[in-house]
Amino acid sequence: MQTIENNSKPKRFAGILLHLHPAFIKEDAIAFKRTFGLGGMAALLIVIQFITGIMLRFYYEPFPQKAYDSILLLQNSVLFGQLIRNIHHWCGVFLVIIAFLHLLRTFFTGAFQSSRKINWLIGLLLFVLIIFSNFTGYLLPWDQLAYWAITVGTSLLEYIPLFGNSIREFILGGDEVNANTLLIFFNFHTAVLPISIILLMVYHFWRVRKAGGIILPKSDNSTSVVPTYPNLVYREFIVALALIAGILVFSVFLNAPLLTKANPDFSLNPTKAPWYFAGIQELLMHFHPFVAAFLIPLVILFLLSALPFINLKEEPSGYWFHSEKAKQAAKFSAISSSIITLVLIIINEYSPDFETLLPWLNPFLSNGVIPLIIVLLILWFYYRYITKKFSLSYLEVVQTMFVFVAASFIILTLIGIFFRGVDMELIFSWNF
Ligand code: HEM
Ligand code: HEM
Secondary structure (H helix, E strand, O other): OOOOOOOOOOOHHHOOHHHHOOOEEEHHHHOHHHHOOHHHHHHHHHHHHHHHHHHHHOOOOOOOOOHHHHHHHHHHHOOOHHHHHHHHHHHHHHHHHHHHHHHHHHHHOOOOOHHHHHHHHHHHHHHHHHHHHHHHHHHOOOEHHHHHHHHHHHHHHHHOOOOHHHHHHHHHOOOOOOHHHHHHHHHHHHHHHHHHHHHHHHHHHHHHHHOOOOOOOOOOOOOOEEEHHHHHHHHHHHHHHHHHHHHHHHHHHOOOOOOOEOOOOOOOOOOOOOHHHHHHHHHHOOOOHHHHHHHHHHHHHHHHHHHHHOOOOOOOOOOOOOOHHHHHHHHHHHHHHHHHHHHHHHHHHHOOOHHHHOOOOOHHHHHHHHHHHHHHHHHHHHHHHHHHHHOOOHHHHHHHHHHHHHHHHHHHHHHHHHOEOHHHOEOOOOOO
């Protein structure tokens, strides 16, 4: 490691990277396990999406009669066309996963409090925009998969009370997916969303610097600083190369899906929403649509946004999970939540639901309110149990309950993506 003593001035030619970083950085901040390079990876993926996206635009035509054929032309007749499309497709998938892991890392190191409040909110907004970017891109190939996934995805909007239908029609530019939808999605995908993401990203980076860099343990009093170049920049370079290599391997061997041309008269069975909405689609199998597609996602989004403003009565430690016992509690929560979620899904699949058992009751009460009360009771009992078992502080309880809910949502998403077959029946073999 180069220190100030043996390298009194950082090399000036580190160029643009030094505009993103200060010239000197605390030695502690460059340890890989502090961030796992996830924020940087997300940034690189976005840059790759821009470059490959612009390349795709040279051939892509956003009209129902031409879109599918332009993708075929790109794949079959353009040099590296298939590869560029694959890279754009897989980077879209990785971006959601990496941004989610980055969200977890900032959450578990407590980097959502004090001077980092706003950046947490900007991050959440970036995450939503990334989901929208993927969603709008999904329709563009105009094949059966795209057409029906967007049809199911946008139908979730209908469950928003009062305005749901109007919002859906506004977004679709009609009452079903049509030529207007393709044009609207294309413009959002290639102009509105990318510009918004770039602007927010710049602000996000600026706020990291304004907060004095990434969060570090308070107890760590070491003040030793090292030049950012080469100490941090080299490490970032290695992470970037490893990521690019991984993407290339993936994209060479796995083609982005393309079914037959979209046919509005013939739906796929099962018709699945895009994979990042599979968790919500899975919830629809167990709850009244208002609860599954509206109430639960809204409450989760609200709680995540409110998180920095809840008075937790303690400062974060800057360590992963805050303490050793909180780490144990988080592991315990992830395992118990996964088991409980799986058991509930199986019970619900093979036993009559409350709507059948209580036919005289309004379906909103039988299939919405009753299962919701059961879930809230489970959460309440779990909260009581875990707080006692590990004698946790406020911050640790919040982290542990978050793990419980996040693990459950991940299981729901995996079941939705891989274990739902024809007519969305639960199946026990891999179906993708
Ligand atoms: C955050 C950034 C972006 C994400 C997450 C993203 C994601 C996606 C996804 C998931 C698809 C569908 C790919 C497939 O399966 O076929 C797609 C298609 C497409 N994207 Fe993007 N994209 C991004 C940025 C851009 C930008 C900046 C442009 C151009 C300026 C662009 C242009 C296109 C085009 C032309 C297609 C249709 C070609 C195809 O589907 O292969 N994208 N995008
Ligand atoms: C496009 C997506 C994103 C990009 C490119 C990005 C990039 C970055 C980078 C490079 C850093 C500094 C180093 C690091 O933590 O790895 C950072 C920090 C941070 N990010 Fe993100 N981020 C994104 C999304 C998010 C999301 C989804 C959240 C959470 C909701 C978030 C919240 C934060 C916070 C709170 C910090 C400060 C962390 C600290 O001080 O330790 N970001 N981000």
